[in-house]
Amino acid sequence: MRLYQITTLMAALVIHVSPSSVQAQAPAPPTNLEVTDHPWDGGKQIDLSWDLSPDDAELLRYEIYKAVAQTGPIPQKPPKFEQVDSVPAGTTSFTVDGVPFQVEMMVRDLEPHRTLFTDPPLPENQKKRLKLKVGYVFQVVAIARNGSRSTALATTAPFTPTMQWFEGSRFYFSFMTLIICGAVVFWIYRAKKGRPIKVRKIAGLEAVDEAVGRATEMGRSVLFIPGIQDINEIQTIAGLTILARVAKTAAAYGAKVEVPTSKSLVMTTARETVQAAFLEAGRPDAYNKDLIYYVTDEQFGYVAYLQGMMVREKPATCFYMGAFFAESLILAETGNSIGAIQIAGTAMPAQLPFFVAACDYTLIGEEFFAASAYLSGEPEQLGSLKGQDVGKVVVAILLLVGVLMATLGVIFDNQALLKAVAYLKETILT
Amino acid sequence: MKRNVPLLLAIIAGFVMIVAFFIPYTVSWGEDVSIWFDILASIAFILGGGNLLKVHLKKVSDQAKGWGYSIITIVAFLVMLFVGLTKLGVNPNPQFPGHGHWAGQYNEVGSPFYWLFESVFKPLQATIFAMLAFYVASAAFRAFRAKNMEAILLLATAFFILLGRTAAGVFLTDFIPEESGYSGLRLENITVFIMDVFNTAGHRAIMIGVALGTASVSLKILLGVDRSYLGSGEG
Numbered sequence: 001m002r003l004y005q006i007t008t009l010m011a012a013l014v015i016h017v018s019p020s021s022v023q024a025q026a027p028a029p030p031t032n033l034e035v036t037d038h039p040w041d042g043g044k045q046i047d048l049s050w051d052l053s054p055d056d057a058e059l060l061r062y063e064i065y066k067a068v069a070q071t072g073p074i075p076q077k078p079p080k081f082e083q084v085d086s087v088p089a090g091t092t093s094f095t096v097d098g099v100p101f102q103v104e105m106m107v108r109d110l111e112p113h114r115t116l117f118t119d120p121p122l123p124e125n126q127k128k129r130l131k132l133k134v135g136y137v138f139q140v141v142a143i144a145r146n147g148s149r150s151t152a153l154a155t156t157a158p159f160t161p162t163m164q165w166f167e168g169s170r171f172y173f174s175f176m177t178l179i180i181c182g183a184v185v186f187w188i189y190r191a192k193k194g195r196p197i198k199v200r201k202i203a204g205l206e207a208v209d210e211a212v213g214r215a216t217e218m219g220r221s222v223l224f225i226p227g228i229q230d231i232n233e234i235q236t237i238a239g240l241t242i243l244a245r246v247a248k249t250a251a252a253y254g255a256k257v258e259v260p261t262s263k264s265l266v267m268t269t270a271r272e273t274v275q276a277a278f279l280e281a282g283r284p285d286a287y288n289k290d291l292i293y294y295v296t297d298e299q300f301g302y303v304a305y306l307q308g309m310m311v312r313e314k315p316a317t318c319f320y321m322g323a324f325f326a327e328s329l330i331l332a333e334t335g336n337s338i339g340a341i342q343i344a345g346t347a348m349p350a351q352l353p354f355f356v357a358a359c360d361y362t363l364i365g366e367e368f369f370a371a372s373a374y375l376s377g378e379p380e381q382l383g384s385l386k387g388q389d390v391g392k393v394v395v396a397i398l399l400l401v402g403v404l405m406a407t408l409g410v411i412f413d414n415q416a417l418l419k420a421v422a423y424l425k426e427t428i429l430t
Numbered sequence: 431m432k433r434n435v436p437l438l439l440a441i442i443a444g445f446v447m448i449v450a451f452f453i454p455y456t457v458s459w460g461e462d463v464s465i466w467f468d469i470l471a472s473i474a475f476i477l478g479g480g481n482l483l484k485v486h487l488k489k490v491s492d493q494a495k496g497w498g499y500s501i502i503t504i505v506a507f508l509v510m511l512f513v514g515l516t517k518l519g520v521n522p523n524p525q526f527p528g529h530g531h532w533a534g535q536y537n538e539v540g541s542p543f544y545w546l547f548e549s550v551f552k553p554l555q556a557t558i559f560a561m562l563a564f565y566v567a568s569a570a571f572r573a574f575r576a577k578n579m580e581a582i583l584l585l586a587t588a589f590f591i592l593l594g595r596t597a598a599g600v601f602l603t604d605f606i607p608e609e610s611g612y613s614g615l616r617l618e619n620i621t622v623f624i625m626d627v628f629n630t631a632g633h634r635a636i637m638i639g640v641a642l643g644t645a646s647v648s649l650k651i652l653l654g655v656d657r658s659y660l661g662s663g664e665g
Binding site: 041042043163164165166167170174177180181184185188230232234237238240241244245263264265267268269272273276290293294295296297298299300301303304307308309312313326329330332333336347349352354356357358364365366368369370372373376380381384385387388391392395 | 433451452453454455457467470471474475477478481482484485488495496499551554555558559561562565566568569570572573633636637638639640642643644645646647648649650651653655656658659660
């Protein structure tokens with residue numbers, strides 16, 4: 001009995017320490033690792049591909065590592081590999097783009113309730129983007145379900161990413177931009193040639209003159225708020241084009257226009273706009289630059305000022321034209337409480353319901369951008385609206401084709417159609 | 431001249447940004463344009479601060495309506511500026527010995543600037559933001575009055591959404607088993623359906639219009655067709 005026990009114990013020890021048994025537990029590494037430059041990019045991506053490990057069925061994932069290659073005549077320290085990402089078993093390719101995956105994984109692990117959408121964007125300086133003219137070496141390691149790791153499959157020579165002259169991932173975007181911009185230019189050209197353009201009436205813009213007239217009759221001011229974004233925001237510029245018309249009408253009627261801004265550059269631009277509008281109306285003497293002034297960059301500081309000012313001075317008309325966030329309803333409700341006629345315009349979808357609920361007229365998204373053309377009445381500007389319609393036709397066709405393909409693909413379980421839908425969504429429309 | 435130079439600058443900057451978006455070799459040009467904008471915006475801060483002082487000092491001097499608030503504004507502005515610029519109460523940075531408190535962080539925890547920001551500015555900001563809850567209630571009350579067919583639809587939709595997102599909504603339709611074919615009639619699921627289908631469709635329609643409008647306005651500015659933001663359509 002004792003002899004049997006000792007023999008068994010010794011056999012177990014031999015099996016445990018035997019190198020061949022360790023080798024048997026570790027999965028075989030993948031083979032044939034190939035490195036190629038990612039086509040049509042700015043030199044920030046490298047494509048890796050490999051053949052599956054013979055033990056792929058037993059694997060959990062493949063881990064991908066990269067290191068800056070050590071170059072020079074004198075042998076240096078071995079490259080310091082860092083993990084780039086991991087892909088599930090069965091995967092044979094990966095594109096290294098230098099964006100660290102660890103942050104994403106940490107957020108998911110520590111705070112599973114958070115989605116990627118709410119994660120703060122990674123600052124550019126924390127992204128370890130691949131660099132041009134730098135050689136990289138890569139490794140792929142197979143990880144088995146029991147946690148054991150294969151030996152690393154490494155690249156033999158350093159690989160340097162190269163920059164192409166065109167960003168290929170934006171090819172379809174550039175194509176659509178060309179179609180839409182081409183249509184806009186074409187219709188501007190046709191309008192210039194004298195072709196009449198019919199534009200539907202926009203109630204909010206028709207009411208501009210009436211609203212300024214009301215302020216004049218009541219002897220109160222017109223308040224114009226150009227949003228809380230800076231002049232590099234297209235909505236702010238669209239708002240200022242409406243300010244030009246409001247100021248011109250106010251100059252003609254002899255009304256006072258007050259423009260408190262939350263950005264200094266918007267203040268200087270608005271001053272130019274209003275001054276030129278008064279000049280155009282033949283009332284340059286009536287222009288008062290002190291009515292266009294800077295308040296503060298802080299969102300709620302700006303709102304607090306505006307609320308106080310509205311309650312104290314009770315402007316007869318309030319215009320909210322630009323990019324707005326949480327302050328939209330606070331401002332519109334304050335304006336409503338003082339009985340002002342209110343016209344709002346914004347392209348922020350989340351704020352539109354608030355403006356619709358609290359204002360007399362609201363320019364919704366596209367109408368807001370059409371305001372300048374509509375108010376100017378100039379044929380070439382109106383032509384641009386017609387060009388936008390071509391864009392809508394393109395979008396409608398894409399929508400219909402996509403919906404039809406997706407529906408038929410699901411009904412008939414047609415993989416080709418479903419792949420086409422995926423290509424449309426992930427490549428053409430991304 | 432006064433209008434043509436800014437127009438030319440806007441056109442050049444706009445085209446550089448477009449080219450940089452598509453051609454990797456010119457990405458640094460786009461970054462340069464952004465840096466120039468940041469420089470301009472930084473200079474404009476001084477302009478803004480000067481304008482703020484001028485406007486409010488004039489209000490105080492004229493004793494215009496609400497001039498007392500202008501005094502508070504001026505005092506708050508100057509105090510914050512002084513405390514921040516002089517780095518009052520900031521500890522020296524051991525990494526840069528010999529530079530005294532000037533090497534420290536202006537917003538160091540426990541410094542007067544930090545205290546002013548955390549104990550005065552942030553509560554004030556939160557107060558204004560909190561008012562939103564009351565304004566939502568008053569705006570909803572007005573918007574949900576069943577005046578016409580559209581308002582009735584809005585009211586009904588809002589009713590389902592609000593109820594479906596509360597514990598009461600879940601409780602009311604709890605008798606419908608989650609696994610049954612009728613689980614879509616549970617209030618919380620109706621809410622999700624309305625938000626995912628009707629709301630998303632409407633949202634996307636607006637976004638498509640916005641995208642086309644943005645492209646059109648940008649193009650008009652780049653081509654110099656729309657110059658009204660510079661003051662006049664006459665150029």
